[in-house]
Amino acid sequence: MERLSTGVPSLDKLMDGGIPKGFFVAVVGEPGTGKTILCIHFIAEGISSGDYNIYVTTEESRESIINQASQFGFNFNKAINEGRLILIDALMGDDEWTLRHLDIDELVDIVIRAKKKLGYGRTRLVIDSVSAFWLAKPSMARQYSYTLKKILSKWDLTTLVTSQYAISTSEAFGFGVEHVADGIIRFRKSIKNSMLRRYVLIEKMRQTNHSLFLYEVHIMPGKGLVVTAPTMLRKEDVALPESVKKKIKKGGYKVE
Numbered sequence: 001m002e003r004l005s006t007g008v009p010s011l012d013k014l015m016d017g018g019i020p021k022g023f024f025v026a027v028v029g030e031p032g033t034g035k036t037i038l039c040i041h042f043i044a045e046g047i048s049s050g051d052y053n054i055y056v057t058t059e060e061s062r063e064s065i066i067n068q069a070s071q072f073g074f075n076f077n078k079a080i081n082e083g084r085l086i087l088i089d090a091l092m093g094d095d096e097w098t099l100r101h102l103d104i105d106e107l108v109d110i111v112i113r114a115k116k117k118l119g120y121g122r123t124r125l126v127i128d129s130v131s132a133f134w135l136a137k138p139s140m141a142r143q144y145s146y147t148l149k150k151i152l153s154k155w156d157l158t159t160l161v162t163s164q165y166a167i168s169t170s171e172a173f174g175f176g177v178e179h180v181a182d183g184i185i186r187f188r189k190s191i192k193n194s195m196l197r198r199y200v201l202i203e204k205m206r207q208t209n210h211s212l213f214l215y216e217v218h219i220m221p222g223k224g225l226v227v228t229a230p231t232m233l234r235k236e237d238v239a240l241p242e243s244v245k246k247k248i249k250k251g252g253y254k255v256e
């Protein structure tokens with residue numbers, strides 16, 4: 001089976017060498033856990049291995065993604081100029097690569113336009129974040145995800161979509177895309193001994209003998225994501241404290 005490296009070798013090791021070609025994989029997690037940085041590695045790896053690349057950013061400007069990439073030594077501007085990468089933003093720019101609305105049909109159209117422009121060949125797609133497209137209609141998450149995956153599957157794309165994981169709205173934002181996805185890479189965080197720690201878990205990867213452990217993740221200056229030793233943590237260890245959960249429940253929200 002043809003697999004695509006994520007660009008993070010220590011993460012590839014957890015899933016038989018990488019993501020199977022053509023898969024639609026959800027990258028989920030709370031703010032600041034490393035979702036965008038993983039997407040940047042995935043695209044940088046695409047650039048260096050000769051794939052075409054499309055990156056849709058809804059949370060940050062194109063410049064912000066280019067700057068973040070350059071901090072880890074990846075030259076996205078060069079790839080854009082050489083026709084290997086198309087960076088699409090939402091509501092921020094004012095050229096042909098700006099989405100005018102956070103609309104799922106418009107998203108599909110612009111991705112297909114980008115793919116046609118890049119040309120024939122193996123292509124990586126990032127949608128960061130896909131949950132932005134159903135912010136106003138959370139109940140549509142599953143249906144939109146299904147449509148997106150179905151249409152995109154015809155275009156020789158291997159796709160990473162990020163989904164925010166707000167504890168108060170976990171069902172609405174997370175579950176739609178997670179059921180439809182071929183894989184789920186879940187980032188988590190916790191504060192231990194007054195220090196922020198990040199973790200990653202391959203929660204699902206179809207047709208893959210993947211690790212079942214939770215691993216610690218480091219975001220290193222100049223280098224980016226590195227996955228280190230498996231932790232012996234249980235899910236409860238990285239969950240919110242009971243007192244916080246109780247407060248959220250009181251507010252009528254569902255807690256994982």
Ligand SMILES: Nc1ncnc2c1ncn2[C@@H]1O[C@H](COP(=O)(O)OP(=O)(O)OP(=O)(O)O)[C@@H](O)[C@H]1O
Pocket residue numbers: 029030031032033034035036037038059071072164219220221222
């Ligand atoms: N150059 C750098 N060196 C070290 N750490 C960095 C660097 N750049 C970013 N980080 C770390 O990465 C974090 C951001 O990670 P990232 O943007 O991938 O989060 P995210 O999961 O996409 O969050 P969100 O849901 O808010 O978009 C920062 O909060 C910071 O801790």
Ligand SMILES: [Mg+2]
Pocket residue numbers: 035036037059128
């Ligand atoms: Mg992000």
